[in-house]
Amino acid sequence: MATPEIEAQLAPLRIAVKEYGDLIRDLKEKGAPKIDIDKAVIELKARKKKLEDTEVALAPKEASFDRLKLEDLLKRRFFYDQSFSIYGGVTGLYDFGPMGCALKANMLQEWRKHFVLEEGMLEVDCTSLTPEPVLKASGHVDRFADWMVKDVKNGECFRADHLIKNAAEKIIADKKADEATKSALQDVLARLEGFDDKDMQDVITKFCFKSPATGNDLTPPIAFNLMFPSQIGPTGDFKAFLRPETAQGIFVNFKRLLEFNQGKLPFAAAQIGLGFRNEISPRQGLIRVREFTMCEIEHFVDPADKSFAKFKKVRTYPMVLFSACNQMDGQAAVSMTIGEAVEKGIVANETLGYYMARTHMYLVRVGVDPRRLRFRQHLGNEMAHYAQDCWDAEILTSYGWIECVGNADRSCYDLTQHSKATNTKLVAEKKLSEPRTVNVVEVVPNMAILGKEFKKDAKRIQIALAQMSEECIESLERQINTGAFKLKVDNDEFSLTSNMLAVKRSTKTVHVEEIIPSVIEPSFGIGRIMYAVLEHSFRQREGDEQRTFLALRPLVAPIKCSVLPISANERLNPIIEAVREELNRYELSHRVDDSAGSIGRRYARTDEIGIPFGVTVDFESEIEPWTVTVRHAESMEQIRVDLSELGSLVSALSSERMDWDTAKRMYPIFEAKSD
């Protein structure tokens, strides 16, 4: 995508990346020690980062985008703003005002149509409050954490990597600092993403980093869990968290959902809802927040067959893919059809590929610029250990490439974890191609004796016996014939003797086998996508830089249509009223601006909040049958339309069933006197 001139500048950087990509492949092939590979990966990432930073820096900028101007507009017209600001505000919490709220609602509505309705997904709505054991099983209690350092005296907390980054950048920018230190710190910055607690501690010690405001010493990095803690009920001993993702609610309902789907695989469940992450020190506006709306899909599929019937519908869909292989080779992302990507094994399977293509379509549909959208594959060491393949939809913004949607093949990890934690089978039945005869070994307890001996524990013993593997039963058989068998149930131990049970062997014919489904998970961060859409929609009028506006897609625009009388003359009121009724009949959100400003100023005000169409009532409107002009905000072109056709026209334009060019061919162009 880059020009030859840019490509020439990037070439040495690409070679530098490839050198380490090759080295890592070589080390892996030789079975080199993990520590050597890990070291090489850190260097690879450092080189990749340098390449990417240079790429972004050299790319032609979108016509002088000015983030401060956009932020000013968003704040001033209350798209969103910091929560509780009259109380001093809370970092990482944002309230959406009327415009942001409607934009978000429209994006969610479109998501529901595009995914849930189109694919017949089972949408669920689970609680945010989640008991501790659920998140223990999912791994979040133990592993969902960031490294934090504290000021040893006043206890102020810092995210360790942020502190290092800020301190390093300050020194690098300092003219008096010596070059050797600067170069060492530049190296640190490039590698920082891959650092663990020990690496960070080393950097802090080596460069004598201190608490920024006080100059006090810092504690070593400690893990800070990012979940918000709470308790359910009055006793204080029912620990719970606010969910960090909506996915777990789907997994714990797997049995009900499978049953709802009449026991059949594959099926997909979806959830739109809040997620909460107690970030240590959130920055970057909507990109990193503490409470956010997510849309997640969990597609359950036979691990042995991840083909997808509707894949043929997207096979020829082109998208920009940045494979792990390309990343290791220092290559640029490449455009190819998703069909080709799956065929070549670049994308693991059809189901994952289908969702990647559908995700791409959704993002473009709500207003992401496809030229600033790519799908980046996780490198082996970036993926969760259980994931089989993972592609992030990344959108280029003024903050760099931002991960907005994750598409992961999570294999059977989650269901297995919850199944273990609850002793519940979370499986689907798969019909065997032909019936099979299997040997069955089971323990038949003598409940009368067990009950007498162990009272209320007898039930627990029965359950534990029923769950024993064939191997365990054989071991039990050996031990019990020569004395007693010690059965452990949770933390208790029970001594069983041969009179209490019998081991029964039999054969049976089975027609189905039980499988734990694999899960393909597309996970959308709506706030991040919304921010990217706002950046990509932000425009300045040619020749008038102060006049900024949002060219939002009509489909998601908060208000579809403005209604502007050309003058305050009361004669126009009945026509205004008729326009409103016509728009209401088609359920079109609109806003009347009958304030004093000139028509041009009022247009500017409506353009600014992304209203795609404007209806103006002028004195020509009075000639029967009544007509009005319809203005297309992005192009500022206008057409003249009969009032009786207004609703159906604006409805077609707003839902994007019709585009503006078509409308222009259908109605006479109106040349405005001033704009």
Next chain:
Amino acid sequence: MATPEIEAQLAPLRIAVKEYGDLIRDLKEKGAPKIDIDKAVIELKARKKKLEDTEVALAPKEASFDRLKLEDLLKRRFFYDQSFSIYGGVTGLYDFGPMGCALKANMLQEWRKHFVLEEGMLEVDCTSLTPEPVLKASGHVDRFADWMVKDVKNGECFRADHLIKNAAEKIIADKKADEATKSALQDVLARLEGFDDKDMQDVITKFCFKSPATGNDLTPPIAFNLMFPSQIGPTGDFKAFLRPETAQGIFVNFKRLLEFNQGKLPFAAAQIGLGFRNEISPRQGLIRVREFTMCEIEHFVDPADKSFAKFKKVRTYPMVLFSACNQMDGQAAVSMTIGEAVEKGIVANETLGYYMARTHMYLVRVGVDPRRLRFRQHLGNEMAHYAQDCWDAEILTSYGWIECVGNADRSCYDLTQHSKATNTKLVAEKKLSEPRTVNVVEVVPNMAILGKEFKKDAKRIQIALAQMSEECIESLERQINTGAFKLKVDNDEFSLTSNMLAVKRSTKTVHVEEIIPSVIEPSFGIGRIMYAVLEHSFRQREGDEQRTFLALRPLVAPIKCSVLPISANERLNPIIEAVREELNRYELSHRVDDSAGSIGRRYARTDEIGIPFGVTVDFESEIEPWTVTVRHAESMEQIRVDLSELGSLVSALSSERMDWDTAKRMYPIFEAKSD
């Protein structure tokens, strides 16, 4: 609404209520001590409760409604179910499955259309996490609590009123208990709602109530705050709660919203979002839960003018009102138009009346039976001290009359509280009918001297001086002329001398005055409304009691249409595919059931989940042009329709632009062979 026979039985109970209603009015008029009035109110409520219980008991039951059967259906078809049940479940938390989730989404969508779009409300979306000072100002930290008693030995917790109710009911049901005790306890039950902690403690002591499972003694009632606590950020000292209502998010954004509305009153803001209440021991399914979706409106209006332009549109709308006066007189609720109610002063103002009527329309529109819907006015002592008038929309369910929507005139309480807590003006400007000249007294600080003397505190002093009232300034003037003036700012005191400031007097002409708007708040509990809708929609087929179904309004039904091939013959597949495409073109949610069961059994299965229309493809469908039958689930009637007209017909029926009777007149009736 009751028959003369029933009314005869109720008459003495009505007289008993009125006796106390009259007594209370009399006491108030005489200015009797509060304690006497309070006592009389408890007795009034006890008598009211007896009257209402008898009324409900005598009312003709909806054709043998069986809650267990409904609950079985809702659980089996996963409308909703207890959250985390594979982990043992959590009381008061529910997950919505595909059917419940879609029903809820449709109800919310309808709410948004009916209120937000129709009235041009400013919808916002604020965070659930709320810092402590916000909820301190709103009064929730201090007063949002229930009384709780604890087992003194094992610490088990009980909601005090629930414990008393259960213990009392057990004794009343006990054949061996003596009649005097039973009668005393019946009296307790009737009065329980009005009890404070001392009253409950007296009952527990008098009747020797113990911890139910252990028989241990109980602690005296202690206040348990119902908000879920958490902390924001890593230090642990930024206390926060999950919001107990969405309203506060609107109040703290008042300034931004007023500005968005170009400074004009009245305007309404709305919010759809989660609320959280840490109930001590929730029961009653969706009626009392710990996490729930609310829809709230805050309508800001000039306290001196609560008229409402669109009130004329609802003036003749009839609704059942149960005024405070009727309640005190032991009268039944009466049906009247909202216009009449406002005119007679029964409902306080047009704005409140308008929202009550619109609330009534919404509830009926989503499926609440209007015969089981009333608006009950709060008695004086039920209202929050700041509320001016309050009417609850109550829906009759098998749990009795349930409050589902509150409509309150909260006056300027909330804005005043947040304004005080933050030193921020939360006011609107109101144009004076004619300009007015006012005297202005202000303190002009000498910042140079203040800065030198007080350093960084100078700014705080400046702010405090600017906020002084006329009275305070005069006092300052007197003191400072004879020495020093001690200025208190928060917890600090500063000694000011006359060289540091000047008192300036002037006059100015003002054209506007600042007013703190009143707030009218309709607040909807969507889960409760949904439960009521499900109860009111539950039906049994005549002559086949086992065949239950949900006659949901098409507008809110989770799935609009089922698609059933009459046989598994593959010849029908192309027609099925064409039906799906036709329905998709109109964005109609549908479900194909091509499973093995008979057509009658499949109809029953789709009726059960409230699918209002069914499309059957039979062998007659093959005759060109293709036709299908459309079945109306509630009546089981069928018509035959050209495939090309199917989408527009089902769309019209689903959105209720057309009713079934009209459809029957437009298309030939089809007599099914079996059903």
